[in-house]
Amino acid sequence: MMKLPESFLWGASTSAFQIEGAYNVDGKGLATTDVREVPEGMADTKVACDHYHHWKEDVDLMAELGLKVYRMGFSWSRIMPDETLVPNEKGLAFYDQLIDYLLEKGIEPFVTLYHFECPQALVDAFGGWKSRKMIDAYVKYAEVCFRHFKGRVTKWVTVNEQLIATAAPGLAMEYLKDPHERAKWIWQISYHVSLAEHRAFDLLRTIDPDAAIGPVCAIQVVYPASSDPEDIRAAQEAEEMMEFALLDMSVYGEYSPSARTWLKERGLLPETETADEAVLHGSRPDFIGVNYYFSTCAKYEQKPFDFNTSFFWASDDCRIIPNENLKKTEWMNMGIDPQGLYNGMRKVWERYRLPMIVTENGMAVSETPDEDGRIHDTYRIEYLRDHINAVMRLREEGYPVFGYCPWSFIDVLSSHQGFSKRYGLVFIDRTETDPKDCRRIKKDSFRWYHDVIEKDGRDL
Ligand code: BG6
Numbered sequence: 001m002m003k004l005p006e007s008f009l010w011g012a013s014t015s016a017f018q019i020e021g022a023y024n025v026d027g028k029g030l031a032t033t034d035v036r037e038v039p040e041g042m043a044d045t046k047v048a049c050d051h052y053h054h055w056k057e058d059v060d061l062m063a064e065l066g067l068k069v070y071r072m073g074f075s076w077s078r079i080m081p082d083e084t085l086v087p088n089e090k091g092l093a094f095y096d097q098l099i100d101y102l103l104e105k106g107i108e109p110f111v112t113l114y115h116f117e118c119p120q121a122l123v124d125a126f127g128g129w130k131s132r133k134m135i136d137a138y139v140k141y142a143e144v145c146f147r148h149f150k151g152r153v154t155k156w157v158t159v160n161e162q163l164i165a166t167a168a169p170g171l172a173m174e175y176l177k178d179p180h181e182r183a184k185w186i187w188q189i190s191y192h193v194s195l196a197e198h199r200a201f202d203l204l205r206t207i208d209p210d211a212a213i214g215p216v217c218a219i220q221v222v223y224p225a226s227s228d229p230e231d232i233r234a235a236q237e238a239e240e241m242m243e244f245a246l247l248d249m250s251v252y253g254e255y256s257p258s259a260r261t262w263l264k265e266r267g268l269l270p271e272t273e274t275a276d277e278a279v280l281h282g283s284r285p286d287f288i289g290v291n292y293y294f295s296t297c298a299k300y301e302q303k304p305f306d307f308n309t310s311f312f313w314a315s316d317d318c319r320i321i322p323n324e325n326l327k328k329t330e331w332m333n334m335g336i337d338p339q340g341l342y343n344g345m346r347k348v349w350e351r352y353r354l355p356m357i358v359t360e361n362g363m364a365v366s367e368t369p370d371e372d373g374r375i376h377d378t379y380r381i382e383y384l385r386d387h388i389n390a391v392m393r394l395r396e397e398g399y400p401v402f403g404y405c406p407w408s409f410i411d412v413l414s415s416h417q418g419f420s421k422r423y424g425l426v427f428i429d430r431t432e433t434d435p436k437d438c439r440r441i442k443k444d445s446f447r448w449y450h451d452v453i454e455k456d457g458r459d460l
Contacts (some may be wrong), residue, residue, distance in 0.1 A: 002017060002166060002212045002227035002286035002287055002355055003278045004355055004400055004402045005291055005402055005403070006401065007068065007456075008245075008361050008395070008403060008404070008456060009108070009110075009318060009402055009403030009405075010012070010066070010067060010068050010069070010266050010351035010452070010453040010457075011067055011068060011110065011356065011403055011404065011421075012062070012065070012067055012070040012071070012406055012407075012408065012409035012425065012449075013072075013360050013405040013406065013407045013408055014051075014070075014071070014072055014408050014410065015072075015073035015112065015160065015412070016023055016072070016073035016075035016078070016115060016117075016410075017031055017048070017073075017075060017115070017116070017413070017459040018035075018412035018413045019048050019049040019051040019410065019412050019413070019455075020048060020049075020051045020052045020075060020078075021046060021047040021048040021051065021053075021334050021435075022052035022053070023045050023046050025052070025089075026090035026091065026135075026406050027078075027088040027089075027090045027091060028077055028078040028079075028091060029077040029078075029080075029082050029088075029119045029120070029121055030077060030119070030120045030121070031045070031075060031076070031077040031117040031119060031120060032116065032118055032119075032120050033116065033117040034046075034077075034130070035120050039203050039349075039417075041432055041433060042417075042419075042432055043418045043430075043431075043432045043433070043435075044413075045413065047393065047430075047435040047438070048386050048412070048413045049410055049412060049428045049430075050060055050350040050435065051410075054438060055094075055097070055098050055438070056101060056424035057440060058410065058440070058450075059098070059102055059107070059226060060354065060445075061214075061409075061426060061440060061442070062102070062105070062107055062409065063105040063106070063107065065446060065449060065450050065453070065459075066450055066453040066454060067453070068106075068107065068108060068109050068403075068453075069107065069108045069110050069405065070102055070107050070108070070110065070409070071110045071112070071157075071289075071405045072098075072109060072111060073081045073111070073115040073160070074090075074095060074111055074112070074113060075114075075117070076113070076114065076117070076120075076141055077117070077118070077119040078091035078094065078095075078276065079091045079092060079095070079119065079139050079141065079144065079145065079425045080119065080137075080140070080144065082121035082122075083122055083125040083126075083137075083181075085119050085141070086135060086220075087144050087148075087253070089438065092144075092148055092245055092272060094443045096150070098327075099152050100148065100152070100446065101103070103152060104252075104457075108154070108155070108324065109152070110153075110157070110405075111145070111149070111151050111153050111155070112156075112157040112159075112160050113138075113141065113156065113157065113159070113200070114138070114146060114159045114160065114165065115165075116117075116159040116160065116161075116164065116165050118134075122134060122137055122284070124307075124380065129166065129175065129189040129192050130185065131175075131192075131194060132195075134192060135192055135196045138195060138196040138200070138264065139199045142158075142199075142200040142203060142204075143203055143207070146207040146208055146211075146219040148206050148209055150208045150421050151208070151369075153208060153211070154208075154211045154212065154378075154381065155211070155213075156200075156204060156213040156214075157215065157216050157359070158196075158201070158212060158214070158215050158250075158285075158290075159193055159197055159215055159216070159219065159302035160197075160216045160291075160359075161216060161218040161244055161291060161369060162190060162194075162217070163191055163218050163242055163243070164315075164415070165219060165349070166190040166191065167186050167406050177341045179264075179305055180267075180305050180314070181312045181383070182314070183249070183266075183268055183305075183314040184267070184268050186295065187268045187269070187270050188270045188271065190249075190270070191271075192240065194250065194253070194355075195279055195280065195388060196248075196254060196256070197250055197264065198280055198282065198283050199212065199279060200281050200351050201213055201284065202279075202283045204344060209414055210458050212287060213285060213286055214250075214285035214286050214288055214289055214354070215247070215248075215250040215289065216288075216289035216290070216291055216359045216360075217243060217247050217286055217288060217290060217291065217347070218243070218291045218292075219243055219290050219292050219297035219319065219344040219347075219348060220243040220296070220344070220370065221239065221292070221296070221337070221340035221341075221343055221344040222235045222239050222242075222296050222297065222298045222320070223295060223296075223298070223323060224240040224297065225297040225299040225321060228300070229261060231299055232277060232298035232374035233299050233300065234299060234300040234317065234318040235297070235316060237258070237262065237298075237317075238296075238298045238313075238315075238320065240258055240262070241262060241313060241358050242261050242313050243354040244259065245251060245259035245263075247288065247348070247351070247352065249287060250285055250455070251288075252284075253277075253279075253280030254280065254281075254284075254324075257330050257371070265377035266305070266316070268429060273452050274295055274390060277375060285354065286354070286355070287356065287357060287402070288348055288352060288354050288355075288356050288357075288359050289357055289358075289359035290341075290344070290345055290348060290356055290357070290359060290360075291344075291358075291359055291360035291361070291407070292299075292340065292341045292344055292358065292360070292387075293332070293336060293361065293362065294326075294332060294334040294335060294336065294409075295326075295334070295335070295337040295340035295343075295361070296320045296321070296322065296334050297320070297321050297322065297323045298318050298319070298320055298322075298339075298436065299318070299319045299321055300318060301318065301319045302316065302319060303316060303317070303319070304316065306423075310455065319450055322335055323337065324333050327381070329363075330365070330367070331364035331365060331366070331421050332363060334363065336385045336386075337389065338383075338390045341358070341361065341387050341390040341391065342368070342390040344396060345358075345391075345394055345401065346399065347397065349399050351384060355400040355401075355402050356399070356401050356402070357392060357402050357405070358403065358404045358405060359405050359406075360406075360407035360408075361387050361404070361407060362380075362383070362384070362406050362423040362425065363379065363380050363383035363384070363419045363421075364414075364422060364423050365383025365422060366420045366421065366422065367378060367422050367427065367428065367434065369429075370378065372427070373441070374441070374443075374444070375427050375444065376442040376443075376444050377443065377445045380443070380446050382446045384406055384445065384449065384452075386446075388404060388452065388457055390460060391404050391457070392458075395457075395459075404457075406423075406425065408423045408424050408425075409424065409425060409426065410424045410425070410426040410427075410428055410440065411423065411424035411427055411428040412424065412428075418432050419431065422430070425443055425445050426440070426441065426443065426446055427440070427441040427442075428440065432435065
């Protein structure tokens with residue numbers, strides 16, 4: 001098992017396409033997220049937070065905040081723009097300067113290779129993850145990164161939230177209108193991603209045995225909507241299919257009997273090849289990254305096979321609904337549930353016995369500065385405090401949680417809902433349609449989190 005860091009890693013998170021901008025400069029190829037249709041009046045990836053031109057100022061802010069680790073993403077299409085898979089020197093140079101400056105400031109870079117996007121050229125050339133060619137392309141990309149940043153990046157994430165990543169727009173499946181056919185592709189794509197992930201685990205061990213690698217999972221904390229045994233089973237099945245089936249593939253290289261049965265009964269089992277077995281069973285991750293925002297409830301309900309269970313999961317016997325007992329806000333419409341983080345991480349530990357780090361956790365709010373030009377985000381402080389307390393409780397009880405990274409360090413472009421939905425500790429002065437100068441303004445939560453780090457999470 002990975003050796004835990006000596007001190008707890010207080011960090012913060014972002015991803016490449018949600019902050020960088022500069023979507024077509026210095027040899028960067030177009031990413032799937034650059035070409036997808038964005039509703040009129042909503043921000044896109046072209047400028048985002050203009051981190052590409054503000055990276056130094058951003059690292060200075062991280063240093064001021066006291067971050068020990070920065071969970072960031074690489075843009076695949078900046079490093080490897082097209083299907084020739086030839087690395088783009090200018091793309092690597094951008095990350096060189098960023099990583100070197102982070103290290104100079106004593107901040108550890110913790111890099112995600114794949115966060116919801118890939119080069120559009122790979123989708124155009126062979127259908128992206130639909131094809132096994134994508135597995136080789138991903139492994140080539142991982143190899144370039146592992147070799148180039150060896151010794152400087154010592155913690156890697158293979159894939160952010162496989163659940164969402166495999167159903168993300170731009171993977172050439174929007175034209176499939178039949179939910180069953182689309183679900184079949186989603187599971188096939190997910191299977192290809194798992195193969196790619198295991199090959200990357202294996203490769204890193206050869207290239208840099210001192211580095212650690214793991215997946216990031218969107219943990220699903222699903223309570224039964226009632227004590228009706230059918231609801232209890234629906235909740236169990238929802239967690240199994242939306243979380244554990246994917247994590248089981250990452251860790252054990254196989255589906256559980258219940259997940260396999262569920263897929264088989266619905267004709268959704270992916271197509272496999274004989275050589276896959278050895279790849280899937282040949283390696284394991286060092287840790288599990290946990291993303292958590294809210295919990296949900298499951299209600300048993302027989303219905304036509306559709307995607308209304310939740311936006312990424314197609315089912316015919318379960319509906320995901322909000323929990324009546326939780327406080328809801330504009331963007332957190334499933335409710336806020338810090339206890340859910342504790343419950344969910346305990347389950348992850350019980351099933352996998354691997355060290356864990358919270359790679360994302362945060363509260364979205366539409367915000368504008370007050371008359372004094374500041375953002376007094378007491379609601380976010382409350383949200384983060386309650387969730388950090390859940391993490392501290394896990395630590396005290398002896399669960400191996402080695403870090404916490406709120407989402408997000410700066411306000412970022414939402415994964416699919418523009419720039420009005422803000423999660424950051426730092427405000428970015430821009431609107432949906434006007435990037436202005438993307439000025440950085442520290443929110444009250446920035447100052448508060450600085451003190452949390454200084455006190456190592458005690459007495460919040
Ligand atoms: C996580 C993603 O699912 O949730 C992030 O890893 C994303 O990329 C975050 O931004 C919040 O979701 P959204 O849709 O509000 O941006």
